[in-house]
Amino acid sequence: MNEIEDITTPLFTNDTEPFAVRFERLVVQISPQFANLRSLSSMKEMRDVSPNTYEEFEVWRRIRCAVLVGMVTRARDRGEISTVFDLNEMIEIYGALHNACMDYSIAEDQGVPAKDVYVAFSDVFLNGILEQGYSGASKQRHTV
C-alpha cells in the first residue's frame, strides 16, 4: 500500500502534466503492485482470514479513490476530460474495469500479456475504440 501511495500521490497531485499522460502512467505503474493486493484470490483470502485487515484495505482504497476523483475533477475543469459523462459514472467505469484488469486469468486465457491489457484499458478509456474522424459515428449515438 505504501508503494502504491509513493507512486500515485505525485501522479494524482501534479497538475502541471496533462491528465492523459498521468493517467496512462498511473495504470501501467501501479498495476503490478495493485494486482498483488487486489487479485480476486488474495482479496477473498484476506476477507476470510482477516476481516479487519480487509476492512482497513477497503477504507484505504476508498480514500485513494477519492484522491483519484479529485484528479479527474480538476482535469475535467481544465477541459482535459469530456463533460458529456457524469463524473461518478466515469469513476465507476474506471474502477470496475481497473479491477477486472487485475484478474490475470482472463488475459492469460486469451494469450494476451497482462501489461498489454492495462495499456489497452487506458487507451480505450481515454480515446475509445472508434476512429475520431469516422463519418458514421456522430449520427449514431445513444442507439443502444
Place this chain on the structure above:
Amino acid sequence: MKDVSAQEARILRASEGLFFRFGFQRVTTEQIANEAGVSKRTIYAFFPSKMSIVIRSFVSAGREINASIAAMHLDDPAQFERCLRSFLVAVANGSGRFSAPLVFDLTTADPRLGARLLKARTNFLSKRLRMILDKGLQHGAIRKSMNMDATVVVTLMALDCLLHPESRQALKLMAPLPETVVDVLLRGVRPK
C-alpha cells in the same frame, strides 16, 4: 400433438430462470418440471441430464449472438457503429443468464466441463468481436493504433463487469447506464 420445440423452449427458459437464482446443484429436475409445467419424463425426452440443459443454454446464447451478427449490415461503413453497439448489447443480454451461482456450481460440479464451457464462451465471443473490429478497421471506423487482441479482452471484461446484471448490482456508487458504458468504450473520455 404438442408443439415439441415450444415445450423444449419452455423447459430451457424455466431451467435458466432457476439456475440463475439458485445455481446448478440446488435445482432439481422436479423443480424444473413444475416451473415449466411439464412432466419429468418430458424433460428427460429432451435433455438426458441437467448438465445437458446448461450446455444447450450456452449453445442457445451463442445462436442468439450469431443471429444478431447475421442481421447486421457489417459491410456498410455507415452502419458500423450501430452494428458494434448492438453486438455489445446482445452479448451483455446473453451473458445475463449466467449468474455467479451458476458459474460457481458448474466449475465445482464438473470442473473440467465447467472450465471448458466458460473458455468456449470467451473464445466464441472474442472471435466474433475480433471479426467485427477487423471489419471496422477495413472501414476506417476503428483506430489503427490499438492492440486489437488486448482491446478485445478489455471490451469483454467491460461487458462482464459493467453490463452483467449481477455486476451492476454489486457496483458501489451507481451503475452507469449501459448507453454510457458503451459510449465510453466507443468514444473514450478525452474531449474530441
